[in-house]
Amino acid sequence: MKDEWFRTWFDTDYYHILYNHRDDKEAREFIDALLSFLKPVNGSTFLDVACGRGRHSLQLSERGYPTVGIDLSANSISFAKQQECDRLRYNVRDIREPFECGTFHFALNLFTSFGYFDSIAEHLTALRNIHSALEPNGIFVLDFLNRNFVSQNSDVKKIPLGNLHFTTSKEIVGAHITKKITVQDGDIKETYREQVLAFSHDELIDLISQAGFNILSVHGNYQMETFEQYHPRVIIIAQKK
Known part of the structure; x- marks a missing residue:
């Protein structure tokens, strides 16, 4: 798959x-x-x-x-x-x-x-x-x-939610709008992505x-x-x- x-x-x-x-x-x-x-x-x-x-x-x-x-x-x-x-x-x-x-x-x-x-x-x-x-x-x-809006408003956000700490960033990479999500969960750090065609x-x-x-x-x-x-x-x- x-x-x-x-x-x-x-x-x-x-x-x-x-x-x-x-x-x-x-x-x-x-x-x-x-x-x-x-x-x-x-x-x-x-x-x-x-x-x-x-x-x-x-x-x-x-x-x-x-x-x-x-x-x-x-x-x-x-x-x-x-x-x-x-x-x-x-x-x-x-x-x-x-x-x-x-x-x-x-x-x-x-x-x-x-x-x-x-x-x-x-x-x-x-x-x-x-x-x-x-x-x-x-x-x-x-x-x-809106792709134009994303290209002009890329930023990094830090989002504390209870015991979890999220960091997100969004940017246009090649043909995609990519959002990277990092989660700090105690001693565990996980990274995910969201990706859509731009x-x-x-x-x-x-x-x-x-x-x-x-x-x-x-x-x-x-x-x-x-x-x-x-x-x-x-x-x-x-x-x-």
Whole structure:
């Protein structure tokens, strides 16, 4: 098997401790802004692609929308399943493999849950699987890092969390945006990495278009402001052709 960093890092306790600050309040505020923009009708169905522990899926289901979350991490899905109800379910799934077709009104891929794979072809396959999962005219939302913002804002962060001490750094190395994470856990020191292809705004739009979508709008932050090059995010709203 290829060295796919996400297969190990996402199943560690350290990953969930580090990102625990990504709390329900942040998820609630982003989902509120997104729903205000998308204006889904009652009963609209959502697919949360690469959902992690399901913080966005949970917010959607609590607003009455039937939601399915999928993720490669068995650890994350095991945790998320504690939240399941009639409107919310979770499955372990690799987005490079086909899943339910023509089922959903909306598909979301949030918090830079894209760009993990080695080849452009794998990413295009993932996008086409998302396209197939949507009903005709269904809406896809992709939330990714803005490469320009990363290139101008590389820094080192030291994050003490209880008895653990994290050091993170993010930079563009070749074709990738790479985040190095060092964990000091008592006498134990562990190093992990997160790495995504450094897609530009234009490259993301081109790839999503190739997968069979029309681009409706592009936004630059979680307040859904129209995208500018200095914004931290690239949030693309697209519609299935």
